[in-house]
Amino acid sequence: MLDGDEARHLTRVLRAKVGDAVSIFDGGGRQWPARVASIGRDRVELDTGTPAIDPPPAGIPVTLAVALPKGDRQKWMVEKLTELGVTRLVPLETSRGVAEATASAQTRLERVVIEACKQCGRNRLLEVASGRPLDRLLADAAAGSRVLIAHPGGMPLDTAVARSAAAELIALVGPEGGFSAEELGVADRAGAIHVSLGPHILRVETAAIALAARLCVPAE
């Protein structure tokens, strides 16, 4: 049974009729073939078949920890990170950040993730974590994770990744004004590798998307 937004989306946007075949997913990797059995005001009954379970993703889990950009750039970034296969997004609280990593931002971004998952055929949701400062993120990082920090003058990304047989990759992207000296110190003490993304000054969302495109490729 679907209700709320998903029921309305199915009947009013997609204009589903009784008998139509649909596909539903639980965000954790399971997907069911289904057929519309009945349509109520804000409620759709479905006959569901046997779930197919996606194999776990092939590559290393990738967390992007990003000082969120403002407005549409934030939404855009999350859509792209979802399509490209990022496992988890952690909004970073930084001293020069321009957008607050609030609970309402988290909820808004989770909606963007669901839409993007439907659109790109991804069955496991990108996890949008609660906002936190760098020191808390790094203190909580799992053993065996490798931390990369986008910073001018760092080593080429491919060299940094080739060196790391990691259980998880955590890539840090600072705000437009860059990480503060104190924040860089926190990253350095956690063993973060400084990586460069080329000769130009990338916007926050461009750096995050470029990291995702280069870190999330399935093992080749």
Add this chain to the structure above:
Amino acid sequence: MLDGDEARHLTRVLRAKVGDAVSIFDGGGRQWPARVASIGRDRVELDTGTPAIDPPPAGIPVTLAVALPKGDRQKWMVEKLTELGVTRLVPLETSRGVAEATASAQTRLERVVIEACKQCGRNRLLEVASGRPLDRLLADAAAGSRVLIAHPGGMPLDTAVARSAAAELIALVGPEGGFSAEELGVADRAGAIHVSLGPHILRVETAAIALAARLCVPAE
């Protein structure tokens, strides 16, 4: 001397005053230190110093030939391709394309390129070519160029790139509905390598940005 849009931008948006230091570039790799000498109604006189000439870019030139997405997605894509260092964008005329590759689209996108260059510190403009169909693009391709086509089931991008000691990389991205069988035939006859960008269905602009992020890295 600056006039028109650039003069207005300098005085009204950046609020430059006589004596302020500015930096100007010609889009072809030259950059001058300068100082504002006088400000007129739609005209700014500058005292310019000795130009610094950027060395040619380190990597292989990258052309992205893309069936343009619509509206904001188009503008967004061009901003990101500029930041990431793409050499040339060719709007592709395809049978399933949703946005026309008109001369006015070209002009609009050139403005986006200039803004993005100023913002990211890039001194050579990304070239926005005129729209053309796939067969014309490929007939005009320089000898020694390597053509990649984003297509489901293709080989991993890194494998494809590692195999190609090319003078130029040309990456093709089709419209939302994909290239037609006829277009795929044209690409295949030109020796295009089918490349995959991961397990999800990427939007046009996401595929283009992901290709840029992975092809434009300076030689490492």
